[in-house]
Amino acid sequence: MKPHKHPEHTDNIWLALEIGNSRLHWALFVGETLYSAWDTDHLPESVIQQLAECQTLNDLLEKIFPQGESLTNTLPLCPLFIASVVPSQTAIWQIYPNTHVITLNQLPLTGVYPTLGIDRALALWGAGKTWGFPMLVIDAGTALTFTAADANEFLVGGAILPGLGLQFATLGQQTGQLPLVEMQNFPSLPPRFALNTTEAIQSGVIYTILAGIKDFVEAWLQLFPNGKIAIKGGDRTLLLNYLQVLHPEIADSLIVEPNLIFWGMREIVMGDSTDGKQ
């Protein structure tokens, strides 16, 4: 995918790139306004190497999306802000002439520990700044994470476990007779007590992840009865649909927002001049 339209005002365009463990997440901003957001696979290093030669944003987008249609007006070589949880990728992307890597020390969030993932910190910051603190963010990505901050914007902490895809992949790859279960195949909840292998894997992974989410949500609300909860990540819709069936009160209380990291990046890039969602 590629931004299908292009902004008319080109002065304050910037690109946001979140380098996740499974794929790349992009956003094109004009000032505070998120113009377009899209995901791509990780790019081969040979393509990234060519970014050094880019003179315009058009050059950049054409290198990244060779099959996409071209932009009609020439856009300047805009800044590229990167938040990455894949250090080897961060290094490669810095070849682009106007790269700014966002690091933990640029976030006003207090109480962070040095190895906290920048994606967790930014998503929490973006959610809290948009909807208010205390905030708990659930990221249903490659890893499933819980990350929370209190009303003073102080990191409460969180948890990390293998995400849905990783749990299925691990069972398929590390065992002698378990098949690789693909997630897209089951839009509805599996039977809890399954009588075949595929459904047994689905049941085990899905019901324990849902029970885990419920448990963390309850623990969070015990600590902060007025605390808010937001969910993001590639598996958010699947999990939400299941939660809607099993625990509708939890599903209804969640703020669902795929772009939390971009709201966090916008806070950093634009300073504190932004309030609320675009």
Ligand SMILES: Nc1ncnc2c1ncn2[C@@H]1O[C@H](COP(=O)(O)OP(=O)(O)OP(=O)(O)O)[C@@H](O)[C@H]1O
């Ligand atoms: N088109 C897709 N490509 C890859 N994964 C997808 C896609 N659609 C849904 N998913 C699901 O998204 C999950 C990965 O989530 P996401 O893309 O948010 O992770 P990520 O790239 O690691 O990003 P992050 O590091 O921010 O979590 C996988 O478990 C997968 O099941």
Ligand SMILES: CC(C)(CO)[C@@H](O)C(=O)NCCC(=O)O
């Ligand atoms: C947990 C992941 C992989 C989630 O993307 C990422 O945030 C990360 O690599 N974090 C570093 C460890 C931590 O956050 O404590």
Ligand SMILES: [K+]
């Ligand atoms: K790793």
